Amino acid sequence: MLQDKITQYTAEINAFTTQNADELEQFRIKFLGTKGIIKDIFDEFKAVSPEEKRTLGKVLNEFKQLAEAKYQTLKDGSTEAESSKDSDTDLTLPGEGFEIGARHxxxxxxxxxxxxxxxxxxxxxxxxxxxxxxxxxxxxxxxxxxxxxxxxxxxxxxxxxxxxxxxxxxxxxxxxxxxxxxxxxxxxxxxxxxxxxxxxxxxxxxxxxxxxxxxxxxxxxxxxxxxxxxxxxxxxxxxxxxxxxxxxxxxxxxxxxxxxxxxxxxxxxxxxxxxxxxxxxxxxxxxxxxxxxxxxxxxxxxxxxxxxxxxxxxxxxxxxxxxxxxxxxxxxxxxxxxxxxxxxx
CATH class of the missing domain: 3.30.930.10 (Bira Bifunctional Protein; Domain 2)
Structure with missing residues (x-):
């Protein structure tokens, strides 16, 4: 049932964590992409009875917001980690040399x-x-x-x-x-x-x-x-x-x-x-x-x-x-x- 799918995917979202940009992108595609899980669930939601829509509508919106918030939180954390990594660069090191030109x-x-x-x-x-x-x-x-x-x-x-x-x-x-x-x-x-x-x-x-x-x-x-x-x-x-x-x-x-x-x-x-x-x-x-x-x-x-x-x-x-x-x-x-x-x- 639709409710069981939402419960299953909610647990998966809550458990997911990473600082890897490629893994985070795969998460976005899986849940938030144009052919992702949330879109499929919303398509299934259209076929349920009016009585179930009243109950599942709020749950479905909360599920979508959870996936978006999880993605944004991990994305912000990945950016901060990358920035921290850059800050560790020794700016006193010599830069890459470039070849000197010549007049004709x-x-x-x-x-x-x-x-x-x-x-x-x-x-x-x-x-x-x-x-x-x-x-x-x-x-x-x-x-x-x-x-x-x-x-x-x-x-x-x-x-x-x-x-x-x-x-x-x-x-x-x-x-x-x-x-x-x-x-x-x-x-x-x-x-x-x-x-x-x-x-x-x-x-x-x-x-x-x-x-x-x-x-x-x-x-x-x-x-x-x-x-x-x-x-x-x-x-x-x-x-x-x-x-x-x-x-x-x-x-x-x-x-x-x-x-x-x-x-x-x-x-x-x-x-x-x-x-x-x-x-x-x-x-x-x-x-x-x-x-x-x-x-x-x-x-x-x-x-x-x-x-x-x-x-x-x-x-x-x-x-x-x-x-x-x-x-x-x-x-x-x-x-x-x-x-x-x-x-x-």
Whole structure:
């Protein structure tokens, strides 16, 4: 009978005790769950006669309250026991260690380059990576037929139209144009940033890389100023014993133009794979800003002159850290990056 079941389960509830969370959960499921004993008893209660309901109704409610109170009491006791256990923890013990991160070698080199040029009064200027034809090519004296405009070298986003070609910038010289258009001389700034060229990816080339370009425009700026600026930079970056040489070259936006080599920092001029056994490594291109470029940007080339230079951060990092494969810089291999843990500050 229903009364006998209630009496039996009441005794079982009164006798039950535990501090184990799993056992307590099994108790809840058995008695208070959606398919538990109390629900079954209430379902049976619906079928008894009206006379029995008057007698059993109160008993049944007391039985349910007993099960709920028992569960809550044991639950509170289990929580207190767990809290007491936690309070016994020795808070003076050392915590779990965590692995120290590292700056990317390109970020380290870029920061060092910025610090060196800042000592000479150069500020940092930035610009968009998606550029129009004027800022990326035309204002910099690139003729229409120049090979750098060819699809093999440039990632074009849109060809033609009212605004001309739109492309991923191939150099940060576009930032120089924007700076000269927006203000008045003197300008003294470097332009670090990512650039893109449609090249096959290999150990010595990539479709994207990083540059730092520099611009100085003022009255009476000479090639001697350029040479002394770059000589100071090299001495600060690679050490006082580093030798420098300039070779004549050609760039559309500078005249005269030159490429600058330094004595190989790896073999110290004796000859190695990095310098192709010549003892010299080319690190940058430079020159005096072409008067046409100044005029294109609204600057009087008869009153002002200037110099510009540009170098790849990857090339500088190659020499500084003796990294022979450019692909390592963008593969995010933790084994490679962990080598720079000591260079966090």
């Amino acid at each position: 070698p390109l970020a380290l080199v870029r920061r060092e380059m910025v610090e060196i040029f800042s000592k000479l009064g150069f500020i940092v200027a930035e610009g968009p990576e998606i550029e129009d034809d004027w800022h990326n090519f035309s204002a910099l004296n690139f003729p229409e037929e120049h090979p750098a405009r060819d699809m093999q070298d440039t990632f074009f986003i849109k060809k033609g139209g009212e605004t001309g070609d739109i492309a991923l910038r191939t150099h940060t010289s576009s930032v120089q144009v924007r700076m000269m258009e927006a203000g008045k001389p003197p300008f003294r700034a470097i332009m670090p940033g990512r650039v893109y060229r449609n090249e096959a990816i290999s150990a010595r080339a990539h479709c994207f890389f990083h540059q730092v370009e520099g611009l100085y425009v003022d009255e009476n700026v000479s090639f001697a100023d350029l040479k002394q600026t770059l000589f100071y930079f090299v001495q600060e970056l690679y050490g006082a014993g580093t030798q420098v040489r300039f070779r004549p070259s050609y760039f559309p936006f500078t005249e005269p133009s030159a490429e600058m080599d330094i004595s190989c920092t790896i073999c110290k001029g004796a000859g190695c794979g990095m310098c192709k056994h010549s003892g010299w490594v080319e690190i940058l291109g430079c020159g005096m800003v072409d008067p046409n470029v100044l005029e294109n940007c609204g600057i009087d080339s008869k009153k002002y002159s200037g110099f510009a230079f540009g170098m790849g951060i990857e090339r500088i990092a190659n020499l500084k850290y003796e990294i022979k494969d450019l692909r390592l810089f963008s593969e995010n291999d933790a084994r490679f990056l962990k080598q720079y843990k000591t260079s966090l500050i």
